Amino acid sequence: MKIYRVMAVVYRHLSLYKRSLTRLMEIIYWPVLDLMVWGFVTLYLQKFQGGLPPFIAFFLGALILWDIFFRAQQGISISFLEEVWSRNLLNLFVSPLTPLEFIAGTLVISLIKVVATFLVTMTLAYIFYSFNVFSLGFPLFLFLLNLILMGWSIGIMTTGAILRFGQEAEVMAWGLAFLFQPVSAVFYPVAVLPPVLQKIAWWIPSSHVFEGMREVINQGGFPAKELIWAFGLNGLYILGAGFFFSWMLREVKEKGLLLKSGE
Amino acid sequence: MKETGLARKVLMPYPVLQANRLVKKFKHTVAVNSASFTVYEGEILGLLGPNGAGKTTLMALLLDLLTPTSGTVSIFGMELRKNREKILNQVNFSSTYIAMPLSLTVRENMVFFAMLYHVPDYEKRIGELLALCEIDHLTNCLTRELSTGQLSRLNLAKAMLNRPKILFLDEPTASLDPEMAQKVRDLLKNLRDTLRCTVIYTSHNMLEIEQISDRIIFLNRGEIIADGTPRQVMELYQKRNLEEVFLKVARGPGIQ
Numbered sequence: 001m002k003i004y005r006v007m008a009v010v011y012r013h014l015s016l017y018k019r020s021l022t023r024l025m026e027i028i029y030w031p032v033l034d035l036m037v038w039g040f041v042t043l044y045l046q047k048f049q050g051g052l053p054p055f056i057a058f059f060l061g062a063l064i065l066w067d068i069f070f071r072a073q074q075g076i077s078i079s080f081l082e083e084v085w086s087r088n089l090l091n092l093f094v095s096p097l098t099p100l101e102f103i104a105g106t107l108v109i110s111l112i113k114v115v116a117t118f119l120v121t122m123t124l125a126y127i128f129y130s131f132n133v134f135s136l137g138f139p140l141f142l143f144l145l146n147l148i149l150m151g152w153s154i155g156i157m158t159t160g161a162i163l164r165f166g167q168e169a170e171v172m173a174w175g176l177a178f179l180f181q182p183v184s185a186v187f188y189p190v191a192v193l194p195p196v197l198q199k200i201a202w203w204i205p206s207s208h209v210f211e212g213m214r215e216v217i218n219q220g221g222f223p224a225k226e227l228i229w230a231f232g233l234n235g236l237y238i239l240g241a242g243f244f245f246s247w248m249l250r251e252v253k254e255k256g257l258l259l260k261s262g263e
Numbered sequence: 264m265k266e267t268g269l270a271r272k273v274l275m276p277y278p279v280l281q282a283n284r285l286v287k288k289f290k291h292t293v294a295v296n297s298a299s300f301t302v303y304e305g306e307i308l309g310l311l312g313p314n315g316a317g318k319t320t321l322m323a324l325l326l327d328l329l330t331p332t333s334g335t336v337s338i339f340g341m342e343l344r345k346n347r348e349k350i351l352n353q354v355n356f357s358s359t360y361i362a363m364p365l366s367l368t369v370r371e372n373m374v375f376f377a378m379l380y381h382v383p384d385y386e387k388r389i390g391e392l393l394a395l396c397e398i399d400h401l402t403n404c405l406t407r408e409l410s411t412g413q414l415s416r417l418n419l420a421k422a423m424l425n426r427p428k429i430l431f432l433d434e435p436t437a438s439l440d441p442e443m444a445q446k447v448r449d450l451l452k453n454l455r456d457t458l459r460c461t462v463i464y465t466s467h468n469m470l471e472i473e474q475i476s477d478r479i480i481f482l483n484r485g486e487i488i489a490d491g492t493p494r495q496v497m498e499l500y501q502k503r504n505l506e507e508v509f510l511k512v513a514r515g516p517g518i519q
Contacts, residue, residue: 008378012364015371087362091421094326094356094431095379096348253330256289259323 001104005097009105013079014112026078027113031067031121038063039129054217060131061213062186064121068144069206070177071117072151075110076103077158077173084167093258099249103159107152114148136216139223143209146230150205151177153237160241160248164257185210205233276303279429279461280325285334287320287485294320296485297334304428305459307451309472309493311505312482313513318465321482322431325463326356338429352380357422358433359415365407369398369417372406373424380425392420395450397443411438419447423454430454432464436471444468448475469505479505483512 017023042059083089092102125131134140158176161169183197184206190198201207208230212223252258280302287295295317302308310318323329325336327343336343338350363372370389377385393399396416401409409417415438422430432451436444452475454460466472472479473493481489481496489496493505500508 002381004381005379008375011378012367012371012375015367015375016364020366082364086364086366088364090328090356090358090361091363091376092379093328094351094354095376096352097379098348250330253328256287256294256320256323256329258328259319 001098001101002096005101006104006108009079009097009102010108013082013105013109016082026074027071027116028120031071031117032124034067035060035063035121035124036128039125043129056129056131057135057217058214059187060125060129061133061136061217062210064118064125064133065143065147065209065213066181066184066186067117067121068114069147069151071113072110072148073155073158073177074151074173075113076106076152076155077162079106079109080159080162081170081173084162089258099245103156103245106155106159110152110155111148114144114151118144136213137220139212139216139227142227143213146205146209146227146234149234150237153234153241154180156238156241157244160245163245163252164248166257166260180204180206183207189214202229203233205230205237208233276306278302279304279339280463281337282321282325283335283337285321285324285336286332287317287324287329288332293485295324295331298482298485298487299334300480300487300490302429302461302463304461305455307455307462307464307475307477309476309479310463310465310482311469311472311479311509313509315484316482317485318482319433320485322433322463322465326354326431327351352425353427354429354431355380355422355425355427356431356433357415357418357435359411359418359435359437360433361418362414363406363417363421366405368403368405369393369409370402372417373421376421377424382424385424388424389420392423395423396420397446412440412443415439416443416447419450426458427460429461429463432462434466435464436466436468444471451475469509473505481508481512488512 039056039060042056046055083092122133125133136143154176158169158172161172183193183201184204185193185201186206190201190207190211193201208226212226212230215221215223215226278301282298282300285295285298286293298321310321312318320329324331325343327336327347330344339353341350343350364375367375373389373393374385377389382388390399393402396419398409398413398416398420401413406414406417415435419432419435422432436447439447448471451462451464455462476493478490478492479496480487489499491499497504497508500511502508502511
């Protein structure tokens with residue numbers, strides 16, 4: 001892997017954000033809107049549910065962490081879609097850039113987006129609701145890392161699907177993350193899910209992250225079991241995403257689909 | 264449009280690209296059927312043929328955009344699929360039919376590709392190439408503001424960034440006005456003469472191909488039906504120009 005080619009991809013995508021207000025909005029607009037609407041709803045509900053003090057912490061913590069996962073996934077898929085929209089794929093594939101280098105470049109972009117989103121939502125949560133996300137302590141960083149890893153694996157899979165099926169698969173870039181939301185137990189414990197969905201939730205890294213987050217808020221301490229599961233599953237997800245992407249790339253080169261994507 | 268460099272030398276022809284029994288089959292079609300040929304250093308090779316003849320497929324196979332059903336491509340003596348990175352660093356490609364990131368400026372696009380190809384002192388090189396392609400006044404314009412002809416020239420400038428030893432061009436003059444098309448042809452000849460750059464290109468402009476190609480490969484239905492200098496191919500078909508050869512091939516069965 002050549003770092004200068006990875007940095008070329010980073011340069012290309014960062015250049016887009018220099019003068020594009022709409023692209024900048026994508027990083028900030030939705031997370032801020034979510035945080036405000038659901039944060040104030042939570043404040044309102046809390047008046048009726050006076051006996052649940054960590055309610056706002058559950059909800060805001062979940063909102064902030066969910067956005068991290070979503071931005072991590074989008075950072076990769078949207079960067080790839082930018083190449084499809086600008087009909088630039090052929091230029092990349094005839095260059096010495098390897099797929100791994102391209103993905104590494106989009107991972108850097110994704111990380112920059114995640115940091116920007118986190119800083120904005122964290123600050124607003126503190127200003128509006130006096131909620132300090134760092135009250136989650138050291139496990140917060142491990143939760144973030146796991147959500148980023150899961151976001152990347154879903155992003156790489158989505159990229160493979162877009163490469164293979166073209167813009168028809170674009171909807172996956174926007175919607176696939178939300179498929180995981182109900183079974184990730186973002187805003188409620190896994191225990192409230194029906195037994196079948198509980199079994200599915202067990203195999204999703206994010207459900208362990210959110211369970212871990214609630215454990216920290218409720219009891220403090222270190223959610224070792226949940227984090228071990230999350231890291232283990234993420235390892236499998238990343239491997240699976242890598243295999244899926246390589247398979248899609250082979251298919252695309254076999255069927256000559258790259259030539260069509262350039263037209 | 265002049266690229267400076269060494270004067271063209273008369274050397275023993277050195278093979279830079281070898282296609283060995285290349286076959287590409289899709290579900291119901293044989294797009295390229297057992298294509299074998301060698302391309303030499305400093306040669307301008309025109310790929311000709313009617314629509315669907317297999318020109319684009321062949322070029323895609325030579326650039327590893329497509330996996331062959333069988334057969335191999337060797338470039339600079341190395342097998343393409345096993346040495347992709349090393350080889351693609353020394354070649355480049357431009358097509359009228361692909362774009363570049365439209366939301367970037369001309370300069371930003373050139374910097375991006377210069378970084379990809381690890382071009383040394385790239386600001387200087389970018390300046391030279393934009394001037395060579397007569398779009399230096401557009402350096403800070405957004406690429407979406409360029410006309411089709413200007414975009415073609417930007418593509419061409421991008422393709423020369425890494426001083427490629429082989430330049431693959433897909434209809435490089437298709438959207439250019441006659442004057443600019445002539446300048447591009449002169450540039451290609453100049454690249455061949457001064458830098459011994461090999462050029463492999465497709466065009467539907469038969470007169471252009473006749474004028475600048477050292478050699479042509481005529482394809483029809485995935486088969487190479489003629490391989491030689493433009494004059495040899497015209498003699499083979501007993502026609503006065505390539506336009507007539509083309510029409511004969513497109514309208515009826517090839518020579519027996």
